[in-house]
């Protein structure tokens with residue numbers, strides 16, 4: 001039994017689908033069971049697993065520690081892929097921040113595991129959890145490092161540190177920006193080209209990325225679950241096989257969609273002012289923030305050496321092939 005936290009999300013739903021396709025049993029966790037049912041119910045492998053009682057749902061909130069022990073009871077693996085709504089635009093008044101959900105939410109899950117499996121999470125010197133305690137898999141980000149200074153990287157770094165010192169068997173995947181039909185960042189940007197004569201982005205677009213295909217992320221998590229000896233206590237950078245700049249990535253989208261549009265580079269300071277103004281909007285999901293402008297233009301590439309060393313037969317999908325699989329002849333980008 002694998003608990004997937006954030007199972008209705010972009011990354012979590014792909015991991016869930018692939019685990020189910022591999023014949024495994026998943027307990028899908030999120031705040032809303034209805035949302036998880038509706039998202040996962042649109043996939044045939046999840047419908048089949050529902051019929052076979054290999055897919056169940058649990059409502060729990062990583063920011064509410066009392067909701068978590070029941071969710072983690074009786075599982076062999078925990079996958080933490082929860083993220084606050086409307087990321088990367090934080091809403092501190094609602095608790096929708098990297099620190100609250102990425103860091104504290106992860107620490108709360110570790111605390112629930114300690115409570116249920118009777119070990120303390122007191123730091124690096126503690127004994128490991130007893131035999132049979134769940135493994136912990138975490139979806140981190142490709143730019144996370146000890147030296148990173150931005151809020152999102154600090155939050156994930158601190159979550160990673162809590163995992164590494166928890167006493168559980170752990171695996172951390174530092175995931176690159178991920179492409180797929182349900183991605184809400186690149187699809188949103190490129191979606192503007194449907195009604196604007198240009199594609200607007202913040203900054204010069206020359207930052208380098210290794211975008212990874214969502215199906216590869218899902219497949220990789222199956223390998224991590226099935227081959228614990230290759231994954232134990234390891235941090236894997238994960239990205240696609242192609243390194244591109246944001247400009248090159250967007251041009252590839254446009255080429256595959258058959259649209260001729262220039263990329264309009266909006267200077268970051270202008271974006272940050274717009275982000276500050278957007279914070280005044282009287283809505284929960286603010287359209288922009290200064291930090292989100294920075295986040296969206298941060299870049300980051302994955303060094304795949306460790307992945308290739310541990311999983312030499314794991315093949316990553318070339319970027320063009322990945323995009324073609326869902327842009328194809330649909331004539332447009334799927335709405336997230």
Ligand SMILES: NC(=O)c1ccc[n+]([C@@H]2O[C@H](COP(=O)([O-])OP(=O)(O)OC[C@H]3O[C@@H](n4cnc5c(N)ncnc54)[C@H](OP(=O)(O)O)[C@@H]3O)[C@@H](O)[C@H]2O)c1
Pocket residue numbers: 005006007008009010011012029030031032033035036060061062063081082083084085086087101102105139140141142175176177178179
């Ligand atoms: N998307 C990318 O390109 C990318 C790249 C690298 C790393 N990542 C990382 O991958 C993880 C997942 O990202 P994503 O893009 O899949 O996010 P997402 O699509 O926004 O999904 C978020 C998931 O978390 C759940 N959730 C939200 N708040 C929660 C809470 N308080 N307690 C429990 N569950 C909660 C949501 O369901 P409910 O709303 O029903 O609770 C949803 O299932 C994040 O850590 C993100 O930083 C993503």
